[in-house]
Amino acid sequence: MMISLHKAIYLLVSLFSFAFIQAQNKIPFGVVKAEDGYANVRIAKDDYRKIIDKLRKGDIFMYVKPAPGETEWIWIKYPEKPQTEKPFVRYETLDKEGMVNKDRIIFIDQLPQYTPSKSKNGRSLIFTDNTNQKIPTAQRSKVVIDIYPSNASYRKQEKDADGKILTIDKIKPWGISNEIPEGMTEVKSIRVQQPGRGSVFVREAVKNLFQPTLDFNNVGVTAIDNDNIFLYMINGSGESRYTTVWTIKEGKVINQIIYNNPE
Structure with missing residues (x-):
């Protein structure tokens, strides 16, 4: 029996979600690892993905869930950087959110371990x-x-x-x-x-x-x-x-x- 396109997409997203969560063993934090040094943060708007922010190589975020209706994107939350650069910042809230392409990031506990x-x-x-x-x-x-x-x-x-x-x-x-x-x-x-x-x-x-x-x-x-x-x-x-x-x-x-x- 053929399944509907809607069910097929839902199944793919569910499988992607399971695989991605399994890859993240300990903590729900990822980091930008893209070779060209950045990852665009996007948000679905109408029928296109609007760029709302840019994370740089080494920037950390918290994984939330697979992006709705997407298989290659994940939904994240991340802190808003201070307007003036500081030597050190402790973030206790994650005020910003959006989606990034999973090929440009990696979970922190999946990087080479000391x-x-x-x-x-x-x-x-x-x-x-x-x-x-x-x-x-x-x-x-x-x-x-x-x-x-x-x-x-x-x-x-x-x-x-x-x-x-x-x-x-x-x-x-x-x-x-x-x-x-x-x-x-x-x-x-x-x-x-x-x-x-x-x-x-x-x-x-x-x-x-x-x-x-x-x-x-x-x-x-x-x-x-x-x-x-x-x-x-x-x-x-x-x-x-x-x-x-x-x-x-x-x-x-x-x-x-x-x-x-x-x-």
């Missing part, structure tokens, strides 16, 4: 670029996450009428709700080590990130190349679980996307 390990004291997560075995070990790029017990209980807190912690030292906290649990940990610092480069993440990039994971299933470092590196973490638990992704450009952190995704 090899994870832990320090002897277990307080640092170390990620090493072992993709080129010809490079001496001491000269390979690394990203190091330092995790230590938190002193947040001694810092100034602001709460709402229900007791929820709104700010700690005037900054929104992540990974906690009404109480600071005993033995809580936090991200203390993140360091980038590259030949000819080296940097420590600015304080704003790690501020108030509580209950960071030690599970390598929930944290990773991937890269397009040495100039475009991405660090992602799924931290916290239950209603306080959150996901964050940092962009490391030419050895320095330039932005971070962070959002709450309860279990």
